[in-house]
Amino acid sequence: MEIITVKDLTKTFTYSVKEKGLRGSLRNLFARQTRQKTAVSGISFAVDQGEAVGLLGPNGAGKTTTLKMLSGILYPTSGEVKVAGYVPWERQREYQRRFAIVMGQKTQLWPDLPALDTFELNRRIYQIDAAEYQRTLDELTSLLDVRSLLQVQVRRLSLGERMKMELIAALLHRPEILYLDEPTIGLDILSQRSIREFLHYYNQQTKTTILLTSHYTADIEAICPRSIIINHGSVVFDGPLAEVSEVFGHKKLVSLKARRDLDAGELAGFGTVRRLDHNTALLEVDRDGLQGCLQRLFGALPVVDLDVKDIPIEEGIAYFYRKAGVGAQ
Amino acid sequence: MKRLWARVRYYLGLLGLFAKYSLMEQMEYRINFVAGIAVECGYMLIKLMYAVLILNAGAEINGLTANEMLMCIGTYIMVTGIYMGIYPNFWALPLSVRDGSLDMLLTKPVNSQFLITLRKLDFGMPIPDVLCGLALIVYGWQQQGLPVTFANVAGFVVFCITGWFLTYCLFLIPELLSFWFISTNGLQALSSSVFDFNNTPMNIYPKWVQRLGIFLLPVFLITNFPTLFVMGALSPAMILWGLAAPLLIFAVQRFLWRRALRRYTSASG
Numbered sequence: 001m002e003i004i005t006v007k008d009l010t011k012t013f014t015y016s017v018k019e020k021g022l023r024g025s026l027r028n029l030f031a032r033q034t035r036q037k038t039a040v041s042g043i044s045f046a047v048d049q050g051e052a053v054g055l056l057g058p059n060g061a062g063k064t065t066t067l068k069m070l071s072g073i074l075y076p077t078s079g080e081v082k083v084a085g086y087v088p089w090e091r092q093r094e095y096q097r098r099f100a101i102v103m104g105q106k107t108q109l110w111p112d113l114p115a116l117d118t119f120e121l122n123r124r125i126y127q128i129d130a131a132e133y134q135r136t137l138d139e140l141t142s143l144l145d146v147r148s149l150l151q152v153q154v155r156r157l158s159l160g161e162r163m164k165m166e167l168i169a170a171l172l173h174r175p176e177i178l179y180l181d182e183p184t185i186g187l188d189i190l191s192q193r194s195i196r197e198f199l200h201y202y203n204q205q206t207k208t209t210i211l212l213t214s215h216y217t218a219d220i221e222a223i224c225p226r227s228i229i230i231n232h233g234s235v236v237f238d239g240p241l242a243e244v245s246e247v248f249g250h251k252k253l254v255s256l257k258a259r260r261d262l263d264a265g266e267l268a269g270f271g272t273v274r275r276l277d278h279n280t281a282l283l284e285v286d287r288d289g290l291q292g293c294l295q296r297l298f299g300a301l302p303v304v305d306l307d308v309k310d311i312p313i314e315e316g317i318a319y320f321y322r323k324a325g326v327g328a329q
Numbered sequence: 330m331k332r333l334w335a336r337v338r339y340y341l342g343l344l345g346l347f348a349k350y351s352l353m354e355q356m357e358y359r360i361n362f363v364a365g366i367a368v369e370c371g372y373m374l375i376k377l378m379y380a381v382l383i384l385n386a387g388a389e390i391n392g393l394t395a396n397e398m399l400m401c402i403g404t405y406i407m408v409t410g411i412y413m414g415i416y417p418n419f420w421a422l423p424l425s426v427r428d429g430s431l432d433m434l435l436t437k438p439v440n441s442q443f444l445i446t447l448r449k450l451d452f453g454m455p456i457p458d459v460l461c462g463l464a465l466i467v468y469g470w471q472q473q474g475l476p477v478t479f480a481n482v483a484g485f486v487v488f489c490i491t492g493w494f495l496t497y498c499l500f501l502i503p504e505l506l507s508f509w510f511i512s513t514n515g516l517q518a519l520s521s522s523v524f525d526f527n528n529t530p531m532n533i534y535p536k537w538v539q540r541l542g543i544f545l546l547p548v549f550l551i552t553n554f555p556t557l558f559v560m561g562a563l564s565p566a567m568i569l570w571g572l573a574a575p576l577l578i579f580a581v582q583r584f585l586w587r588r589a590l591r592r593y594t595s596a597s598g
Binding site: 013068071072073074075091093094096097099100101103106107108110112113117120121124125126127153 | 339342343346350353354357358429430432433435436437438439441591593594595
């Protein structure tokens with residue numbers, strides 16, 4: 001069943017431009033030039049109840065803006081959104097009780113107080129029954145392994161610990177929909193991993209719908225069976241992340257190591273040389289001609305090691321980032 | 330009716346929790362807490378100077394005796410003090426608009442204005458103001474020999490509350506402009522200066538200024554009406570206006586609030 005429906009969603013920001021220096025500032029004081037920036041331009045997609053969907057895209061692609069419109073923080077310029085039957089930016093209390101948003105760069109915790117105090121505030125705000133609150137809190141704190149930190153002031157917590165507390169604060173009222181905006185940004189590898197594992201487990205267990213943005217493909221791979229790539233404000237890919245490199249499906253990568261140093265000339269006949277470093281090389285080869293190519297390689301060169309791989313997901317993503325005209329890093 | 334009462338209890342409960350958390354936060358930073366009280370004492374002394382000046386002169390200005398003027402100034406100091414209790418929210422609003430920290434607050438199933446303007450309460454600054462203001466009011470009231478009846482006290486309190494409410498709305502409006510203009514320091518200074526017209530009773534000003542301050546930008550209602558009511562100097566029409574004006578300004582402020590939230594762009598991040 002569809003829980004999120006987005007149709008032709010567009011958000012345009014107006015901003016003023018300023019020429020450099022004092023002269024520009026003076027001109028700006030009297031005659032201000034404004035320009036329009038389209039952050040999201042007519043995107044459409046739908047998410048089913050219980051799905052975990054990743055939103056990918058380069059900086060400025062409109063991922064966060066989309067999440068902010070879905071959570072009712074921003075009004076759209078045009079387009080339609082229905083989440084669980086509600087229009088998010090009408091900010092109806094019933095809708096606000098049914099979702100939660102966690103942003104890696106923003107906090108809802110009171111920094112000078114222990115996280116437990118913010119949890120209690122949320123209990124009162126969402127009017128959660130005391131026994132149910134205690135049960136949920138126990139469950140979440142043990143899953144995230146932060147029970148011993150509940151009494152510590154938030155500002156004394158590490159970034160990873162803080163993010164775990166943010167997740168608990170967001171999930172206490174058992175939302176049906178969870179929006180996550182870069183939840184692992186700036187975290188160390190272990191914290192990233194434990195948050196990923198938690199979110200995956202939580203999605204599986206509770207069937208909470210998750211919409212997640214991240215720059216880390218590992219986040220998306222671990223949590224989201226489906227990904228939507230947004231670029232230049234529109235959807236350029238929608239499907240399992242593993243398929244993102246299928247645009248390169250007819251290509252394979254062959255990495256090989258020889259007994260002696262190689263040179264580009266002798267490799268050119270086998271495929272496109274991607275990298276060459278003394279006795280190791282990386283070749284891009286047509287899948288159809290792979291078998292013949294390998295046979296010829298073994299015949300022509302003193303090969304000691306050889307490996308055939310798919311084009312990595314990151315290259316597929318980069319392809320889609322570039323596709324809409326905006327260069328990705 | 331039952332549902333309304335449940336709503337009121339819900340919001341009062343939240344306000345109580347905000348008060349508790351704010352107090353707990355402030356106790357974390359003792360020096361800051363004490364410094365806040367000290368600064369407010371300084372401002373209060375400046376306001377008291379007017380009172381001392383008026384008392385020393387012993388003059389009657391446009392029908393107001395020195396003691397009645399003391400009551401007006403006392404009300405001003407007290408109401409300002411109570412306003413200072415929620416000032417941290419107002420002060421932080423333009424900053425929150427600029428850096429997008431309103432985001433999380435806007436997703437909560439609570440009235441957004443309640444959450445944004447009453448979340449942080451300050452306890453240090455209001456203490457000296459409220460104590461000193463009350464002292465001036467009681468002293469002026471006694472010296473003037475005004476009867477202490479239930480109607481008088483209730484009327485005084487009601488007009489103090491509407492005065493506080495007006496202060497809240499009148500100071501929030503310029504802050505709301507930050508949704509359009511981001512930086513509003515100039516506008517805030519302007520509204521403070523207009524508010525400071527209350528340093529002295531309105532009778533001191535020429536008639537046209539009084540009219541402006543009663544009807545157009547009703548700042549004079551805040552500190553003059555409680556005293557004028559007790560003196561029996563308010564006509565029924567004025568009493569009605571004194572009760573209606575805060576609601577009118579509140580309606581304007583709510584309208585602006587809704588428009589402002591539509592304008593909210595949130596910082597990218």
